[in-house]
Amino acid sequence: MAGNPNHRYPVAPVQHPPHIIPQNPPPKPSQKFPNYLETPDVSPRARTLCEILAKIPPQEIEAALSSTGIQPTPDLEAEVIKLSYSCPSAAIKFFRWAGLLQKHTVLSWNLMVDLLGKNGMIEPMWDAIRAMKPEGVLSTATFVSVFGSYCTLGRFNDAIMTFDVMEKYGIQPDVVAVNSLLSAICREENQTLKALEFFERIKTKIPPDGDSFAILLEGWEKEGNVAKAKNTFGEMVIRVGWSPQNMSAYDAFLTTLVRGALAGDAIKFLQVMKGKNCLPGLKFFSNALDILIKQNDSVHAIPLWDIMVGSGLIPNLIMYNAMIGLLCNNNDVDNAFRLLDGMVFHGAFPDSLTYNMIFQCLIKNNKVRGVCKFFAEMIKNEWPPTPSNCAAAISMLFRGDDPETAFEIWDYMVKNRVTPIDDTSNALLIGTCNMGRLSELRKFAENMIDRRIKIYESTMEKMKDTFYKQGRSGRDTYDDLSRKLKSS
Numbered sequence: 053m054a055g056n057p058n059h060r061y062p063v064a065p066v067q068h069p070p071h072i073i074p075q076n077p078p079p080k081p082s083q084k085f086p087n088y089l090e091t092p093d094v095s096p097r098a099r100t101l102c103e104i105l106a107k108i109p110p111q112e113i114e115a116a117l118s119s120t121g122i123q124p125t126p127d128l129e130a131e132v133i134k135l136s137y138s139c140p141s142a143a144i145k146f147f148r149w150a151g152l153l154q155k156h157t158v159l160s161w162n163l164m165v166d167l168l169g170k171n172g173m174i175e176p177m178w179d180a181i182r183a184m185k186p187e188g189v190l191s192t193a194t195f196v197s198v199f200g201s202y203c204t205l206g207r208f209n210d211a212i213m214t215f216d217v218m219e220k221y222g223i224q225p226d227v228v229a230v231n232s233l234l235s236a237i238c239r240e241e242n243q244t245l246k247a248l249e250f251f252e253r254i255k256t257k258i259p260p261d262g263d264s265f266a267i268l269l270e271g272w273e274k275e276g277n278v279a280k281a282k283n284t285f286g287e288m289v290i291r292v293g294w295s296p297q298n299m300s301a302y303d304a305f306l307t308t309l310v311r312g313a314l315a316g317d318a319i320k321f322l323q324v325m326k327g328k329n330c331l332p333g334l335k336f337f338s339n340a341l342d343i344l345i346k347q348n349d350s351v352h353a354i355p356l357w358d359i360m361v362g363s364g365l366i367p368n369l370i371m372y373n374a375m376i377g378l379l380c381n382n383n384d385v386d387n388a389f390r391l392l393d394g395m396v397f398h399g400a401f402p403d404s405l406t407y408n409m410i411f412q413c414l415i416k417n418n419k420v421r422g423v424c425k426f427f428a429e430m431i432k433n434e435w436p437p438t439p440s441n442c443a444a445a446i447s448m449l450f451r452g453d454d455p456e457t458a459f460e461i462w463d464y465m466v467k468n469r470v471t472p473i474d475d476t477s478n479a480l481l482i483g484t485c486n487m488g489r490l491s492e493l494r495k496f497a498e499n500m501i502d503r504r505i506k507i508y509e510s511t512m513e514k515m516k517d518t519f520y521k522q523g524r525s526g527r528d529t530y531d532d533l534s535r536k537l538k539s540s
Contacts, residue, residue: 085137099378125151126157133163140171169201196232203236234267244271266301273304278312294328315352350382378415407435420452421483443475450483485518
């Protein structure tokens with residue numbers, strides 16, 4: 053029909069398919085379509101034709117196209133239509149012109165249906181579909197495009213009624229069509245319930261498959277509807293059983309549980325799934341752990357981690373650091389060390405962040421012996437503490453009656469020229485003051501003055517009180533230090 057020189061588009065008076073109620077054309081969807089100026093690798097002939105469609109007045113388009121001497125080919129026609137969504141009226145004229153010179157392909161017809169639908173031109177879209185029927189070029193893909201166009205326009209009932217009239221156009225609806233409509237509905241915000249209504253009606257006629265449930269579960273995940281996700285998942289297990297091929301459905305369901313603060317339930321399901329050889333992949337575990345970390349939920353993160361590692365999945369350094377950070381934030385030093393010890397066996401080597409998070413946790417929990425031992429390990433592995441951790445460690449070690457390790461940390465910083473060192477140095481002076489070790493206090497203060505390390509006013513006041521309590525000799529010592537500091 054398209055090759056008939058007497059054929060003019062559209063092909064027939066407007067006749068809506070059964071059950072499709074005519075509506076006033078809605079405004080064009082607010083979406084940006086690709087055009088020939090922004091798309092790379094546009095062929096020269098397509099660019100020429102697209103420029104005519106974009107720039108020539110409508111009444112002159114067909115003459116301008118003919119004047120180019122370009123003979124449309126199937127590939128060229130499809131390329132031009134793909135790049136002309138933003139000028140649908142001109143695209144119709146191009147399609148008519150091309151149809152006079154060659155027979156339209158299935159692809160070109162489907163592209164035109166999609167172009168018209170995406171631009172809210174519903175009546176011309178149906179005219180095109182009716183023209184396709186006698187040509188024998190209608191397919192499920194045609195109607196999938198219509199589903200998407202209606203759903204983008206918010207006309208979900210029309211999308212569903214389109215599914216219902218597929219048979220009248222010679223296309224037998226199947227599970228692919230069902231899933232395509234479910235997907236089109238669920239892509240829109242907060243419409244999974246509408247998709248479920250269609251699903252409940254059609255499932256007795258066309259048995260759903262794993263993809264059907266995956267689409268619904270991904271919709272519930274997006275909407276955070278835990279109750280509906282549980283119901284859908286339960287029905288899925290009954291209808292289609294367990295299969296590793298349904299992993300996207302499992303991922304969506306488990307993620308909904310974790311995000312809905314039901315990580316305990318997710319872990320129970322994971323244990324069942326492990327027995328069914330249907331554990332999800334690393335992507336799920338990574339996303340789930342990220343959610344639990346944001347929720348500061350180390351209680352459920354630990355068993356989730358153990359299931360992941362126990363199933364043979366190998367976490368990377370980023371995942372290890374995130375998990376260790378969560379454990380340290382919850383003062384779970386034992387599990388943090390357990391993960392640290394297991395890292396190298398999975399090819400994830402700890403870095404400065406790994407060590408410093410654990411070191412900071414030991415400091416925060418006043419683990420004096422742990423800080424001493426771990427500091428030595430950090431130096432041995434060439435991942436020293438950060439300056440801020442050094443300062444915090446020195447203050448804690450003085451409170452914990454281990455000044456020798458505090459002195460060791462400061463000596464390390466000086467010898468290795470770790471900067472900034474001001475906070476650490478002042479912490480050392482204050483700690484030495486509190487212990488009343490005046491000879492060492494004087495030695496450290498003089499060393500710091502010589503190195504031009506900044507001694508804070510509050511530290512000087514603390515030193516003054518400490519020295520002045522020792523009588524005249526102490527006052528003389530402090531005054532001498534004060535003069536050296538002012539002249540340095």
